[in-house]
Each structure stands twice: as C-alpha cells, then as structure tokens.
Amino acid sequence: MADYITRQPSERPVIVVGNITISLKVLQEEFHRDVTRFQAILDQLSVTAEDAYRMGFMQQTIKRLAATAAMDMAARAYSLTVPDELLVRAVSRNPAFQDTAGRFDRTLFRHTVAAQGKSEDVYLRDLRQQLLRVQVSDSVINAVTVPATLLERFKQHRYEKRVAEIVILPITEAPVLHSPDYTILEKFYRENTTIFATPEYRTFSAILLTGSTLAPFVSITEEVIQKACDDARLTLRMPEMRTVEHVLLTNHAHVETILRFIRQGWSLVQAARETMHQVTSLRYLNRAEIEKIEPTLAKAVFTAAMDTVKGPIQSAFGWHILRVVDIIPAGVASLGFMRDQIKEELIAEKTRDVVYELSGKIEDAINGGASLEEAAQQVDLPVQVFTSVDRFGLGKDRQTIANLPLIRAFLQKIFKLQTGIISVMTESKNGSFVVRIDATIPSMIPSLQDIQKDVVNQWKITQNRESARQKAEGVAERLRNSILLRDINDNVHTHAADTSSTTSVLQTFVRNDIDSPLSTTFITRLFGLTVGETAVDETAEVFTVGRLQSIIAPSVDESAIVNMKQEMTRQYAEDIFTQFAAAMGREFNLIINQRMLDGP
Template sequence: MLSLFRRLAKSWIATALFAVLIASFALWGIGSDMVRSLFQGDDALARVGGEPIPLEEAQAATRREMRRIAAQLGPRFQDDPAVRRAIATQALEQLIAQRSLLAEARRLGIVVPESAVRDAVFAMPGLQGSDGRFSRAILEAALRQYDLTEAQFITLVRADIARQQLLGGVRSGGIGPDALTHPLLAWARERRSADVVELALLDAPEPPPPDEAALRRFHENNPERFSAPEYRQAVVAALTPDSVAAEVQVPDADIAAAYERRRGEFESGERRQIDQALVDSEEKARAIAAAWRGGADFAAIERQAAEAGGTALHLGALDRDGLPVPALADAAFAAPEGGVTDPVQSPFGWHVLRVAKIEPPASRPLEAVRDEIRRDLQAERAIDLSYRRANEIEDALAGGATLEEVARRFGLATATVTTDATGRDAAGAAVTLPVPQPQREATLRAIFAAGQGAAPQFTETPDGFVGVEVRQVTPAALRPFAEIEDQVRRAWLADARRRSQEERAAALLGAVRGGRPLPEAAREAGLRADRLGPFGRQPDPQAPASQPQPPPELLAPLFEAKVGDPTMVETRAGFAVAQLATIERFDPASDPLALGRLRGEVEQAMADDLETQYAAALRRRAEVRVNQRLLDSLAGPAN
C-alpha cells in the first residue's frame, strides 16, 4: 500500500510512506537495537517510546512491501529467505519511522485538522474517477488490495502531513556556501582536449578462416553464447475483476444508500473569488481600501500596494478553510460580491480583501451521479466477487481438480503455452497469455517459480489472480554444433577481429608509455590520431559535427589523467587509445546563473542530509526496542 499511494499521489503526500530499501537502512540503522532479552513474554514486535507495534500490523506491512518490491523488480525478484528477511525488516523500519515522527509531532503540539486530511485525499490523482473527481470505489478497492482499513490509510496521510510540517523547518537550514559551490562548479565545468586513436572492429584485418576443430572448441568454450534457454510448458488461467463484472447487479436501493454515505463528495460549500492587498500599516491599508471602493481596478491597486512597499495578488477561489487567519475568513465571507473589507491585521501585516465573485454552495443530485455510483459499486463488488471466486478455486484445486478443470468450471480465461523466462517461444515470438498486460511479468515469474508436477498454484497479483500448472520443463542446453555452425563461425570471426584490434591498441599504448607521443606512434603503426576537444566530463549530444567528441568510455579516465598521460579503453565500436593534451580550468564567477543553479542543488542535498540526521536523532530519542524472536518469525518461510 505504501508504494501504491506514492504512485497514486505522485506528490508529497506519500513521500514518507515508503523509502528505498537501502536508504531506509542507512537512515534508521537497524541492528544495534535488536534487544532480545527485553521482550520475554511481550507480544509486540517492537516498541517505540513505549508504544507497541503489533505483530499483525507488521505482517500486513510486510505483505504490502513484498508486493511493491516484486512489482518494481519484475522477473528479477527472488522470493528467498534472505529477501523476505530484508523486506520484513524494511516494513518494520517504516512503522518505526512513522511512530517516531508522530511522537515528536505530538510533543511539539503539531495538529493536522480533518479538513487538511480530507483535501489531501481528495486531491490524490490516482483516486480520481473518469470524471476527474475523487472516487470512493477506487479507494476502497485499493485498501482491500493492500490490506489497509480506511482508518489506517487516514492515519498514514495524517502522519505524512505532520511529517511535512515537522521537517519543513529542519530542511530550511540547508545552505550552499561559496566554499563548496565554487569548487564544485569549477570541477563540473572543467574542459580538456586529447589526442585519440580509435580502432574500430570493422576496420580490423580479416582473420584466416578457422578450421572445424577451432570452431568446435570455440562452441564448447562459450556455452553461454550458444545455449537455448530453459522452456516451460504450462497451463495458465486468469481471474480479474473485469472478467466477473458482468455478473454484478447493483440495485437502485444500494445506489441511493451509497449516495447518502458519500453525500459530502457531491456537495461543496460556498467559495469566493478573492483579491488581496497586503501592506505594513493600517494607514496604507485604509488608503488602498478607499481607492478600491472608489472603483480602482486591480492593476491600479497592485501599483498602489507596490508603492506602499506591499503586494497585491489574486488569491483565487477559496472556501473558509482556505484563509489561514480566522479574522480574514470572517471579513471575506461577510462582504457582499464586489465588496471591499476594512483593513484586517494578521502576523503578516494589514490585509484588504475584495470579493470578486461568490460561488454559492453546489450539490449534485442523485440522478446526476447515479451512473457514476453504479459504476463505482459495480467495480467494488466485482473485486469482492473475484476474491470469493478465488477462494472457491483454491478449494477446488486443493480437492484435486486440475487447473484446466477449474478453468472450465468457473469460466476462467486459459491458455497452454511453451515459453522462456522472457515470454518468448522457440521461434522468438512473444507468447500470448490470458492475462492483462500489466499482469504478464507476474505470470511469467509464477511459471518459472513453480515446479514440474507440483499442485497448481492460484495466486494474487496486482491486477487479479493467476493460476499456473507446469507440465514440462526443458532445461537450458547447448545447441548442437551442426545446427548453429554458421552462427559459431560468425562469432569466432568477430572475436578474432576484436583480439586483433586489442593487440594493436595495447602495442600503441606501450609505445606511448615508452616515451613516444601518440600522434607519432600512431603514424608508425599506420593509424591516425585526432586532436579532440575541448570536451566536458559528460558526453555532449549537442556538439556540432565540426567538433567531434571522444568515445564516452574515454571521458572518465581522461579526467583522471595528468597532461601527457596515456590511457586505453574498450568502446562500443572497438578500442581507443588517448593521450591527454590540455586542461582548461573554469572560473565560477564567470557564470552566476550556473552558480545559482548549483547552489540550489547543493542546498537540496544538504536539506536531505539534515532530514536524515534529524530522523536518526528522533529514532534514538524514541528508545526503539525490537523483539528479535518475533522479527525472525515474521521473516520466516511462512510469511
């Protein structure tokens, strides 16, 4: 669920809900507080400042984290004990982080109002329906999929808003001093030139034709290049909410009841289009109010406010909660349309507000949203039905039915395929699986995780359920020489050309190290050296054709070299030998814009470091204790 809501929000709402696995370990430092003896008889997995983290909560978090990482890694994901242990630890650390931050927020008196939580949830892009409005059905489906109650989700959102408030002040301390930014910019903008000789494989002399014995040795010594992959023949069956949606009927009474429960989604309070002028004295504010009431347009008010040392701006359409100072909200919502308020003082100065337009409360009646609610309920109940159907299918499989029998009985989409781990058949064509495209990678993983002859597995995926029964496994094997002799010959010739060019490049490098300039050594070897540059540390795709750049593989060694030093690298086209010719230093003061951009990046990095240190300090203050015995059980094979 943590990964889901980051994907849903695509904003700061979900930033703290999950972190990269390694970053979490670096941030929180698990290990030192795995205190075993303190937990005899304690059924809490961990305690943060004395507050327990129940085992059940961590189990649910671990399942969510497993799904997230499996979705990220795709076929590379390996569900073994070490991975489960790392994921269980990561899930626990996220819960500890949340508890530590909330404890500090409570200590500082930070309170997140219900309106802020509601607005944050309603604003999540991934929770919007086809009409661009918040969809409760999408939220409820996601909660079921990721083992969260609505209360738990709201707690996560509230905690993240509190975290943003808490860490905002900490991050503001990040600065980019000149002592750091100037050397960094000078380093980044340094440019160099070099003499370069490129030896392309295409230019290598043609090697003598190999005999059959040489080809057979090459074939046997390079099995990874000439082997067929493992293939598996499997029956695949799929169950998705969409496949059972047609069976779901939604009575009108249920639609009416849902409308009443969700009435708040279909109603909006009064909103007002508000313009504001803000100055530092009551006298100036009264002069602006008088001018506004006298018919001055906004441009004139903007000029008058600027002359008074203040500002004027359009605040846009706001409800009462959108005005942070109660006195401002009272004044704005007491004025008529077109009215101008008396000056109102706040900690920011003196405000004058003009109500440009009043948007009255709006409500969409049941008939206007009936189809939307019907679709939401149908989608929600289709998910429920798919879960019930999946349980029935698992019972049938446990009773000895084959996957094909179950598929026929329950009307599942099914196919028998022979595929490699990438989803291709022996001819190299993509196999057709009876699953939605997002489910394809998970299905291939299931096929290659199952054992031949094992009982059929019917498991949950992010997009539904998939069943797999492996009928035959064809192991990876070296293809017979006779079948691929031409392929082996081409590979042998390519390898011979590569060795030839590598030997010529090595000889050239040796000559330069022996004291010969590269252009001279290249001429004697029948090669050409080109003076390239100046160039930067990174490849420049915008460089004009008149200024050829060195191969990208040369850049790092050339920027580590001293003038006159030679180097040799393998490139995508062959090999290259280079000798550093010149170094052009950069004056950071010559480009203040670049210096400003770099300063911003440095400040961002320093703010991240401050946040990391602050989070670690909160964790220490919370006196975290972890029940090692329960953590071991959480990370065990049963989980």
C-alpha cells in the same frame, strides 16, 4: 515473506519509543497503506507487494513510524504546543480547502475531510500533532547550512568539463574473411561449448487473470461513474500531472545499447524492442506521490522537456529511460479529465476485487484435488497452452510467442517449476496466474558437425574482437607516447579495411553526459585520469580509446549555483534530520522487536 505480509497481526508492541507503543497490527496496516498509496506506480514498474517488502518498503515504514514517535516524545519533553491561531491559519491556507478565488471554503473543508473518512475533530487533532512534529523538525532543518568547501567541491564535480582525444574502433572493422582449419575449429568448439548450447524449452498450461481474460467480469455502469464524479466535484484541484513512456532496465549494457539506437534516430519504443524490453506508459504521474517512492525518478520526470528522451536515471529499481508524452498543468481539473481518471480508478479497483475472488476460487479448487482444467471450468476461464518457450519468451524459431503475457514474474516462475507441478497462485502486474509445466526439453550441446557453420561464424566474431582489441591497445600506446591524433588517424585508416566507420575526434564532455556517444563507464574513467593519461573501453560494438587533453574549470551562471545550493541544502538537511531522529530514538530508548518481525 508472504506469510509475514498476510499472517494474523499481533496486538503486542513491535516498536516502543518512550511511552509510545506501536503494535505489529498497526505496522502491517501502515505498510499496506504505504504500498496501496503507491500501488498504481508500483504496478506500472512491475513491483508487487512482496517485491516492495524485499526492496525495503517495510524498513522505510518502520523508520517512519519510529521517527514520528520520537518526534512526538521530543515535543512532549520540550513542552511544545500549537496555539489555536496557528491551527486555524494552517487550515485556512491549505489550497485543498480554498475556492477558485483562493478563499477558505468551509463547505469544501467539510466535504474534503469527510472524503478522507475523518470527522472534523479527528482531522484537527491529527493536524495539531503534525504541526508539533514540524516544530521539532524545523528546529533542526532550518539551522542547516552547507559548508562552502562542500559546495565548491560539488560544483567542481558536477560542472567540471574534460577534453579528450577519442578514437572509436568498430569491432566489425577489418573482418576475418578466411575460415579456420578443422583442428582450430574443433579446439574453439571444445573451449566454448556453452556458447552453442540450445535453450531449455518448456510447454505449459496457464490460467491467466489478466486484462483480456478478466474483461467479461469487470464492468462499471454509467450510474456508478457519475456518482463517483458527483462525490469528487468539490475536490477538483489537481497538481501538475505527467504521462511518460518508460523502460526499466536491470542490465547496464542494455542501457548503453538503447541510448545508442536513440542517438541514431530510433524511437524509445523501437530501441527498447531491439533489446527485448517493453516500454510502459506511466500515466498521470503526481510529483508528490512518486517522490515518496523514488525522488531521483520524480525529479527526472518533472524536469524533462516534452517529447525528449531522458536517462539513464538510476534508482532502487534499476535504470530508467523515459520520454514525457503529455503534461497536464496544475489547476482545476476538467470534468472530462476527472471522469476518465475516475473511470480508470473504478475499473482498477473492480479488477483487483475480481482477481482476489477468482484467485481464491481457483486455489480452493486445486487444493481440493481439481486439475488445472477443472479449476478453470469452475470459474468459466480458459486454460491457455504455450508450446516450446525459452526463458526469454521465444520459440524455437527465435520469434516471440504469441499471446504470451508481458509479466516479469511469469517466465521466472515457469523455469523454477518441475514438470507436472501446478504452481501456487502468483500475484504480478495486471493480475495473477497459476501455471502447470506439461513438458520440458532440456538444454543440449549439438555436435560440431551439426553446427559447424555457426561455430565458424562465432570464431570469426571472436577473431574480429581480438583484432580490434589489439588495434585499440596499439592506438592507446601511441597516444601514451604523445603521438598526434591526426597521425594516429592516418595510421588507423591505413591499416583498416573499412575506414569510413573509424572515427577520431576531439570531444568535450561533462559527467553524466547522456548526449555523448561514449559509454557512461568510459566517461567515469576519463574523469579519473590526469592530463596525458589514456583509457580503453570495450562495448559489444566498439573499442574506444581516449587521451585526456585538458580539464576545464566550472563556468556556471548564478541561477545554476542557486539551484545547486538549494538541492544540496535539502539533501544535507535530510541527512541531519535522519541523524537527529536516530538520536531522539536513543534518548527515548527506541526498541524494535525484531523477533516479532521475523516470527512465523
């Protein structure tokens, strides 16, 4: 894949639509342009160019280019034109070319177009072509009407409420106090040996091209910053921008755990740390830019209230939980803000250049036979040594290893290498790294005699869970037999050692109710029940039993209905336009040369 991204591009067409051809070189340039446009956000989400390729960015680039070519062919076939008056109106009404009073400013227009690296003629030619495509697409999108039956079904799905009788049974309730005899313990140990295996540990040496090691190589003078500010003075109009605390999760069980901690009053940072996840700061997010990567995430970020945790939001990256910590309203950017942002951009650009240069020198040295230490010495960088690290970045004392870089690909790479092997230079968030495995301590299963106390504790945990499971199934059976909730509550408390932690409640909720203590999986199951039916849910800490008592029909104000209709119309229009673009591709004989895409 990396070979595909970087190999010498061909001038032969990889996409053909009618008499419009797109070469592999143009496709690669557009792919890299797409990735570069979103690089700041992708970096903060720990997504590399190769990750973007695997996640389908290349296919999105292909679809975009093919659809654009199909629109151009359709415009020709239908003999569409853009009058000069329409072109002038589009330019004069563009806020990017208007002064603070909202009037068209020709000087601002010239500077803005020049900043894009275009002449006025090229800009106007491209704009005319864009307007032609808009004519084609609008003829499809503006005719879209969402069927009333579909709107009604969507309203029922989104706003219908459910009332359920809920019994929550903590697994720690009624703990098993006695220890098993040795025969039972030995049987449990043999049946669960993998639970007691020690982690595999690795000792390794690394050259890290990250923030602290690169600092001596990255410096931006005040003169450079001031010149960049002067060049940007005429384009100070800024959209609303937001900064958020954000954690990305790939395991839904961790989502539930973090949300539970937050409901208990923990901060997002504390809750994430408890599940060994890092909260990153996504700074100065622009809605238009992030929508092009993940519209669902963009909507969540720009509708969230200040200082309120929102999530989980599911996307192609995983599940997101976030908190808005700063909002900069749309308007004219202050010189102070502009200077800070420009300085950050210059440092990021300089850092990328330094990483590229040092990576090449290190690779050349190693390929020429130098050791890791010799290669580091040639570029005046330290070799950092990390001793006895497991797959989660913990040492033998189960504490986080100091100074271990917070790079997702780092530990993944380390545990794929053989001892003594030096890795290739690997690109990742905030830089790159090359690593050598110095020693490996394989995973092992200790003898029962060595870990008897741990085995006893694990046996008790298992018995506690099984006891709670049986209690939950008993509660569910009584609910199915129409026993009243208060009677079940009395019965549960009568048989519980710790009644303070058992809760029985009548709860009303909606789909995707992030404020509910119930798991999203359990809520989804309850929405699949008919009145009187029961469901049982199990998490790491509790069993939850629920009986659906009633269904409340949607009661929604008019503004919510209008917003819902607008959202559905947009989504419906996007679907129809996708089908239309595909039909245009068939009409004009769209050809995608997959052999070139899969080539060496």
